[in-house]
Amino acid sequence: MATIQNKPTPTAPSTTTGGGLRAMDLYEKLEKVGEGTYGKVYKAREKATGRIVALKKTRLPEDDEGVPPTALREVSLLRMLSQDPHVVRLLDLKQGVNKEGQTILYLVFEYMDTDLKKFIRGYRANHEKIPAQTVKILMYQLCKGVGFVHGRGVLHRDLKPHNLLMDRKTMALKIADLGLSRAITVPVKKYTHEILTLWYRAPEVLLGATHYSTPVDIWSVGCIFAELVTNQPLFPGDSELQQLLHIFKLLGTPNEEMWPGVGKLPNWHVYPQWKPTKLSTLVPGLDSDGYDLLEKMLAYEPGKRVSAKKALEHPYFNDVNKEVY
Template sequence: MDKYEKLEKVGKGTYENVYKAKDKVTGQLVALKKTRLEMDEEGPPRSVPPPNASLVAHIVDGSKKDGNGKPLLYLVFEYLDTHLKKFIDSHRKGPNPRPLPPAQIQSFLFQLCKGVAHCHSHGVRHRDLKPQNLLVDKNKGILKIAHLGLGRAFTVPLKSYTHEIVTLWYRAPEVLLGSTHYSTGVDMWSVGCIFAEMARRQALFPGDSEFQQLLHIFRLLGTPSEKQWPVVFSLRDWHVYSQWEPQDLARHVPSLGQDGLDLLSVSSRA
């Protein structure tokens, strides 16, 4: 760690603090993520950085301990000061609001899916995919997945996991309904929400509570039936909901062509 000079703290999460830092030799700016190496009821967070995450190094600092006497792990990433949320907002607000170019949406979505597929192929779900956790290099048009602090290994048969994950707007319905057994579909739901947000420049399901979030989802995609989702009525937080019919996605994401709408529909069924 003597190689790096911490400049400022730029983020704080459940499992990690993030610092902007500088390599004392090369002057390169990096993001240092200081992570706890302690076990919880689900085991330690497991990070398998996707190829577009730009991991520079990992350092176990045995000379310093956390509050429980555990060694500290530092992950060293390329530093980027813009995330996808800021990038979308820059196209929605200000003196020159404009849609994201379709080619750019396509490129960012491809990079996101490629990174998520890499995680899933190594048995890890991200569990906290949202625009704020996707770093953007505006000059090179590169999107990088960040904040793997909630990443967990998944196994067959599926283990039981906490449902308090993923920022509300990007949270899959099975998690909202209290399911503790889920797999890669929770990430793919988030990918679909992010895809729609890039196209709309605003969130598709902006709920202010878990109940309101479910209402947003059911009003657009239809209330699930037992035939469509056989176990839905047995989920812990299931209640009797009004019976809504699916709406036309094209009305809510009008900038997408048919291929884009078909792709968005697939993510909702993952």
């Protein structure tokens, strides 16, 4: 955040002789650029410096409960993660009032000009494939960012193209929207499984696992990898059951042999028995290293799924200029 020192100063924080400036006196809204977990996102200009920022606006709920826990969680995690080049930087946090007199909370972020969802959509609209090297560069940055987040003891829990911000010019990719993230604690709590956009949701979550960890994010990364290659979501289900069936149809129905303990998960039933389809058929256009990495990301058994850190060492990334990214 803008005003943060390394250690809090002994003098009182921001004591003034008058009321503080309102958020909207400091920023000029330029355009709406999207929706976050809990509010609209605007492109804005900081009046004092002319710097372009993203304002993530959340209306404080009428339930008289102050700052929403999701916002608190996002801010506190970003305070810990924002120093990484692959995590979007939180610059400040402001509170203000809208015309209706409702209290509004603004998270002020560095501005990125697009996101991966729009980026893929652009190629799909032109019936073009994203160049293989671009896919590789983006995937490398994604694995690096996820590795950093996991290394800091945080699960993202909602990785999807829309939450990956990009700079078109430099091809820089940054993880955003940590509204559903949480710090991993020990013993691992029973987490809610009402999270994550369905298409990128890991099978253990869909099957009702309440104890899950970093592999849920790796599954999402695998789904994003496939989507970058084909311009199409890999598993576009429209309900939890349909989502599971979609996965089973393509990757084969899991069993105790390939995933010990799967039958004990709360939502496990007797499912139709499908045989796995080869990844090269599902995701045409990758080289053998790419298929190997994708397979490791989409392993059914969470413990067998590759970690983000290990993924970075995979031969698929051998020709990435690691100095730059």
